[in-house]
Amino acid sequence: MSVTEAPDLKSRLEPYFAFVGPLVMILMILLFMGVMEPARYFRISNLNIILLDAALYMPMAMAMTFVITQRGIDLSIGSVAALTAILMAFLVKGYGFPAWLGVLSAIAIGALLGLVNGLVITKFRVPDLIGTLAMDLVYRGFALVLAKGLVLARFPELITGIGRGQIPGFVPIPVVIGIATFIAGAIVLRNTYFGRYTIAIGSNPEAAEMTGIAVDRHRVYAYVLMGAAAGLAGVMLTGKLNAIQATSAPYFNLHVIAAVVVGGTSLFGGRASMIGSFAGVLLLSMMINALVTLRIEFFWQSVASGVVIISSVALYTWLQKKDRDGSGGLITALRTPDNARLLRLAGGLGAALILFLILGFLFAGQTVPSG
Amino acid sequence: MSQASEPIVSMRQITKRFGGVTALNDVDLDARAGEVLAIVGDNGAGKSTLIKILTGVFQPTSGTIELDGEALAMNSHADAIERGIDAVYQTLALADHLDPAANLFLGSELTKSVLGIRFLDNRKMRSEAERVLADRLGVHLKSMDAETSSLSGGQRQAVAIARAVYNRNLRILVMDEPTAALGPQETARTLKLIEVLREQGLAIILISHSLDDVFAVSDRIQVMRRGRRVGTVVTKETNRQEVLGMIVGAGEMAQEAM
16 A cells, blocks of 8 residues: 555655755755854844845746746846846936836836847747847847946936835835736746646647647747846846946846756746745845855855756756666766766866876966966 | 448548659548548558648648538648547647646637636636546546646547547547557557547547557558558458558459459
8 A cells, every 4th residue: 555655645745846945955054054154144134135135036037937948048138137227227317207117118128128039039940048148148238338337326216116125014125026926927827828838838849839839929928028027127126226237137047047947947848836936036045145144255156056057957857867776876877888988088187187287387487477 | 330321521532742752642531420440551651641631731732522521621730620620649749747637628728707817717627627538538537636747658648539529529530540659458448448439429530550459449441552542441341461461562463363
């Protein structure tokens, strides 16, 4: 009896793995910080900082969940956010638009830029990775052309409210916005054509096509949603800093992708987890805040995001693998002929590098300070 | 019994050319209600092209299709579905990450209106899916929540068939190699499904490489060879040798000799 029930339990738990993964990591961070720096990490003001930081990424992570579930990717969101924010700044500060219209225009502009991404991918058949990477250059270029080196600062109260306002005795306004977008995203994923077809397209594009789903149209929708979310993030970033410049938001894309992937949404398509993405955003913000609290240099953030992406994708791929028998651990794996060759290659490269370093030190001349 | 009834669909003198290649040459096909017509033949014999014309995916170069005695012109697979002709493909065309109900209704979801906005009616789709699987196919899935990827080959087949039979108009169901990827037990179950559907009065066209399956469920066998119809035989009145002979071409020679 118990033998037949064991796999049943596992398959019943499987949908929740996505949420449990980041949750375990969040707990580990909490434990670690509880030992290392409890006083500074667990202050209310610090928790507010974490939430404020996480809120910025929430709309984008929600939209990116749809994009990635369709087997897509969007590497242009940082530039979309910067460009929309700068255009909004011009509209509000240069042309005297009322703040609320500026915000709505920003979201519409973001959606439009997302539409361009989607059309580039579906109509010109440029692979999403290259297409959005190239559009990232285009959008960033426009932002630089428009704003030059200027820092546009001092925005109306509505925009700073969206970026860093506080509901007295409650959470910051951007957190409310972020959570609201996630709830909307979860409903769209579960209860609309777009959500259903997003999963179908990512799960089996040919089948989706055969059952009469307009695959390309729904892929464009995902990029439009992504663009609108990036536009909203641009507004939130502008409000949070009360300033914007063309080089703002350089790491949005990988940060958001990391959050979505760590939350259990599969890069191979078809598997979406809204609540996982939410947990992923929280996890990354807590991790980065922990690095700051431990007085580790800011640039390690980029290292940490990269490591999180690789390790979570590798972990989920391993969990997905049905047949784990007979692999026999690391040592046997290293003994296979192919891996032995790779090992020799790695050894050779290492030896060559060591040789070069030794030679370099032996023949070292006068050092030239670069400064 | 099958000889008596009029065919639902008759394909007459169907020819299909792709550029200079003639895939089908003067092929006829009749499908009758409550009957399983098997189409057999070697690779490249024109089986797939023939059923793709019947299901509206391809349009014939020449020849006519009649449905209930009326000329039928189809421009797409959707036209065929509307006229009650559908197919279950070998790949099944299932999205493995969705649950069975979502797959059954994929592309034709049931909706409900909330505040004027159309939302998917997941609950209704689930109960309908359960009803169709149980009533039409006699299949009970252990869990309607599990992803389709966790189902067995036969259950996945049932979901794909249920998608076709949910259409009340459905009268002709084409099954392309339904048992090719299944083990013996699952194959037996799928053949059972075919029999159940036949009893419900559907015309079933079964494409198969397995003569075992063909002799187990079919009423008539249409043999194709090099884009032509070699012949159509009544299953009860023939045997494996004769059919095999027709597939490889020995039958032609024999007929010529007679």
